[in-house]
Amino acid sequence: MAPQRRKRSRKNPSDGEASRKKRRYGHRGRTVLDMVAKAFKEKKPIELEWDKEDNLPTGKYASKFSSWIGVTVRGHVSCALDNWEKVDGPTLDLMLGELTGAFNVIEERHDWCLQKLGELWRKWKCTLHRKWMYDETGAVQMTPPSLYKQITQDHWNAFVASHSTEDFKAISKKNKENAGRRRGTYYGSRAGYRGVRVKVKKDLAAKGKQVEKVDRYLTWLRGHKSDKGDMTDYVKEVALKIEAIEKDVEAGVFVPKGREDILAKAIGKLEHPGRVRGVPQGISITEYFGKGPKKPTREELYEKINCMQVKIDDIEKMKAMMMHFWQSGEKPSLKY
Known part of the structure; x- marks a missing residue:
């Protein structure tokens, strides 16, 4: 008799989903962490290739670098924070140091790295709201997902509260409506x-x-x-x-x-x-x-306005003179 498969108990409706996601993402995460740990231990950043056309990471380590950016920002910036602009300078410097310590980031792309940190943090919060905030029945999950050990209960409570307000729901509804207006389907995948x-x-x-x-x-x-x-x-x-x-x-x-x-x-x-x-x-x-046309300075604008005013004054003078000759019957002077 063939052995019966034991059914997995699911006390929390999200536990099965969490396990499935861990299996999917766990291997990639461990690989990145192992590589980074080795780079820090040996004080030898991983060599990144930079695309000559757009100056972005490319080659076999580009996806690993992107994953490390996500790991870094999730470890230092709470999901309870409501605005990326509130991240302080020391935290930004710390995260940038972790990126440049693990990978050879060229100096002119440091600002791009900071932008990427903010972008992946916002995407992470969207993922938390879309995939982890509600269980299979649509009820709000009051415990943080086990996949993200760095999320404390207090932070999760604040995250759930901020994503349950009427203002947030209105913004979310508007974004869904805007997304529904898209007339093209993107097939470019993760790449x-x-x-x-x-x-x-x-x-x-x-x-x-x-x-x-x-x-x-x-x-x-x-x-x-x-x-x-x-x-x-x-x-x-x-x-x-x-x-x-x-x-x-x-x-x-x-x-x-x-x-x-x-x-x-x-x-x-x-x-x-x-x-x-x-x-x-x-x-x-x-x-x-490239840079667009240079905007004129205030002085240049004033100069143009003055020139236009002079031309308008000349036109008004000509108009008055022609009106005078028309009413008097005199011939206009050609000296003007």
């Missing part, structure tokens, strides 16, 4: 647009085209198309517009310039601060497009 860009380069290489820099409209299209070629109607519409714009570029009818490039023209929207479509996260508008 993000960096992984999509690799696919685009391979596709171009298969066609005999070798490029150093991939235009963002190509990565945006590839990221919104599945490996089977599936696209939403909206993406298909944008793809047709891009095809027509490419012909205009070849004919010299349209010349991409700065933010007014092929993708912006096809979508009909310029980029707004905080993101750039079709490129990896962490690249700002200025980094991708």
